[in-house]
Amino acid sequence: MRTSIATVCLSGTLEEKMHACANAGFDGIEIFEQDLLVSPHSPEEIRDLAARLGLSLDLYQPFRDFEGVPEELLAENLYRAEAKFRLMRSLGMDLMLLCSNVGTATIDDDELAAAQLRRLGDLAARYGIRIAYEALAWGTFVNDFEHAMRIVDLADHPNIGTCLDSFHILSRGWNPAGIEKIPAEKIFFVQLADAPQLSMDILSWSRHYRVFPGEGAWELDKFMGHLVRSGYNGPVSLEIFNDVFRQADEERTAVDAMRSLIWLEERTSVHLLETDGPDARYPMQLATLPQVAEPTGFNFAEVKAENTEHVQQLLSQLGFTFRGRHRTKPVQLWTQGQARIIINEQQARGLEPTIAALAFDVEDPLVAASRALQLKATAVPRQSQANEAVLQAVKAPDSTEIFLCEATPDGTAAWTDEFATDGAKRSGQDLITHIDHVNLAQPWQHFDESVLFYESTLSLAPRPSTEVPSPVGLVRSQVMRTEDGNVRLALNIAPLVMEQPGPSAESAYPQHIAFACTDLIALARNAVASGLEFLKIPANYYADLQARFRLAPELLATLQELNLLYDRDETGEFLHFYTATVGSVFFEVVERRSSYDGYGAPNAPVRLSAQYLLSKHG
């Protein structure tokens, strides 16, 4: 599949955009006119730069408000078009996008529109240029791709074809199956965009909220299936108008974009296999990726800091066992049940405690790492001594290192042998069984990228996102998880603390590791006895709990005494507590009763507020 992307998707100058597209591995680009107009480089210089970068210049866009107009306006429009054809010749380009008229169309007559397109086609032919006519979802008379195609048919000109854009088709609810009926040679270009399912006017939705395939709500694999069956074999291009992407670093956005296309290509391939069987053949060749099953659990989590004493203390107070130091590095292992925490003081000068790495149990780490790398994850170089396990690792968009480890049937981790057990001391009985979930803060301008990363590389499925009020704004929370719930990752965007523009969202918002336990009350009592700093929960919370759930007075008293939080729904009960925060890390311990499957969402504002008070007033 040939990949392309419109320059309007990215921030920066045209030059910066082109470098980013080339670096991310795109085959070609669409030149968005505005980007060229504001560029100090001549069309010839842009053409040469594209050649040097190995980028084809696939589409010049947009040309607007051409057809369905009176004759005198048509003459002006042909004048405008010819100026652009000359420009395209300087750029060495041969395909122009023509959007259905939204501004000046006054005549609703397909025959007339077709005749006018034919005249444009004649003019274009003189410059060796073809015109891809596209129905904008808000076109005055033409807003449906099949209508645009009827006009193209009527025009019956070799230089006039159509451009299909998933946004304009799916936002209007048109059935994309009709694509299969279009002759492949008349599909001159294809643009893809995904979008969240918003109920707003289509123009605003289109201009501000498009996202890359896989980051929205649409089944683009099915859309692509229709396209592949039509016999189309040209570029598949991204055209994403998104306020956030316009502000974010263009190199990262381009990688995110490329990842979305690679993943879509695979999903399309899987979709076609399912629907058309293994023997079906199409002109468009679709690449696939190494297949991985969803991870079966957390293998470990790593907390890194120059000084980890306070973190060690918290773990000890939670009943974790110190299992020893690494043979060659300033690294410790603490475990309880299958919960393993690596404490790392290596290369951590000046660093406050932070969640530096997460490790997942996967069937085949090499295959999983290969998949992630093909999906444009950054490799993490490992320095291992002889005889040490070489762990596969990649970097997530938020810089967390993601380790891919072999799951062993007995639940042990092979690499733990590397830790000397001399200093090991056991703190008590193992009430904690495993890591229940991990909550990571995400910079808001890369949130969609993170969701797509974890979904495409690790096969974690996004659940509907929620919003939680905090004293400094709403926190958006997106749970990514495996079907069986053995791996749960919550990605949170923290609000920017606006009046103090210094700290970035990442550093201002703490992250945490939540441990599952079998008896929270017993564990909390042990922790109290060993002096754990609990996050203090206000008395008003318990009064409200009582009003909502009519809890037994003894249970209520115990919850309040131990600073435990409580939730209940039709599936079961949830008890949990939080520790104090050290650096940007805190811990949570949770007990799920019956089949409670949530995260105590009603309690999140209580936690956020208590942490806000602590951070502000100590």
Place this chain on the structure above:
Amino acid sequence: MRTSIATVCLSGTLEEKMHACANAGFDGIEIFEQDLLVSPHSPEEIRDLAARLGLSLDLYQPFRDFEGVPEELLAENLYRAEAKFRLMRSLGMDLMLLCSNVGTATIDDDELAAAQLRRLGDLAARYGIRIAYEALAWGTFVNDFEHAMRIVDLADHPNIGTCLDSFHILSRGWNPAGIEKIPAEKIFFVQLADAPQLSMDILSWSRHYRVFPGEGAWELDKFMGHLVRSGYNGPVSLEIFNDVFRQADEERTAVDAMRSLIWLEERTSVHLLETDGPDARYPMQLATLPQVAEPTGFNFAEVKAENTEHVQQLLSQLGFTFRGRHRTKPVQLWTQGQARIIINEQQARGLEPTIAALAFDVEDPLVAASRALQLKATAVPRQSQANEAVLQAVKAPDSTEIFLCEATPDGTAAWTDEFATDGAKRSGQDLITHIDHVNLAQPWQHFDESVLFYESTLSLAPRPSTEVPSPVGLVRSQVMRTEDGNVRLALNIAPLVMEQPGPSAESAYPQHIAFACTDLIALARNAVASGLEFLKIPANYYADLQARFRLAPELLATLQELNLLYDRDETGEFLHFYTATVGSVFFEVVERRSSYDGYGAPNAPVRLSAQYLLSKHG
């Protein structure tokens, strides 16, 4: 008019919110339950704090999902309610908001709902509490204020009344005239919100996009008119769910909120005078403000910096005359026609050039200043020597100082006498006639506040806002102007440069003063001759200009030679150019031909891109 505000409008803890409300001058507050739940303070402590701050606790909210349910659920709901009544007693509160059921209602029967409300009324009466029943716009069975009122009528209980909320009424398009038919004693509470006219689902619109009265699209003065005519005389309260306000400094938001109510009170008074005449009397007393006409022009603009040499040079190259130094301060005056620029090096240690003050010609400066101060503007203390004019000044939300000056018939400014004319030298003929417009960057979290500030204090009217693409994101631009166009102010929100969280929007985005001139080409030639640094416009721009406007070749060549930009519409032509940026300031010179009334919006991306390139690559 008694003013109140819901704590959910503001960021911070309940205590911080209460302080902010008291400081802004609110009479009372609504306690939003969530804010109390997460507070470490007991209900009694909150009651005492309110008393100390002189705030009445007007409404406890929300109580949800009560009516239209089967009997067993009703029992639970009464249990929940009684717990809250006990809590309210501790708070010393006597009014609770009940939202129409959106979660658990299964029985669509007004008689049943009324009977259940009656039972709630009986229970509430035992605690001395009244219930204000409100139709949520998305209520399952009750989503219309007149429907809610019919149920209240059926309930026929002294402790059951209604709460009217402008959002829930106007978002659904219900006619607020029906409010006049409601007996005043049955309106227990009134909540006001404004909103931009968005086409999105009502729940998202309500939860994220509400704004303070005057900051949205609704005619709340007419809404208030109906309310006043109903005979209502209770608190008028703000309940604004807004993602940005939730993040912004609560003290500023509270002032913005109070300003919106003061202004609405005045507008309501004016509206009632117009519709009902001067003799109409109502129970609710409405305060008015000192009346001011719109300003008649810019009196001066002030640029401040430690070193203003470069700014002086630019002004000189633009043909400005140095008119002398201030008698007592390190301040200079430069003028051309009626354009006056104050160059200020006073108390500017380390400061790069910035637009520090704008002065407007008004009929009566004392009255205008009094109005601004009553609208919660901050006074600017002036240090004037004997015999110096005392200029009235207040601070705008973006910290720009706003001077209110007396317009003189001959267009001179009295205070210019304070400048010694010894050093004055004349640079050429006056092609510049006056300040055409000023463009100020606004921090995005205070944008609505700024618009309301300039509208309410200076009577500048907001025009529809536009969005301009820049290499680092979309720039939202909001023109505020007088009807006659003599004062034009463009407020821009610059996108945050996300990858470098250091600089705030204000400092990263330059501001400018645009001068009107009678012959831009002549002025540009003079400026070239005197060595002015123009902002360089790329050649590609001129090729596009030619394609769009078919300009005469000589004109096009002149435009390109002089780095002039061009726009045309059915009203006329617009020629303009920009200077280099010094600190955060640059200048523009514009020539309006015929009755062109815009700002060359199609050229703004060209300017932004050229400035981006300069800032990045020099």
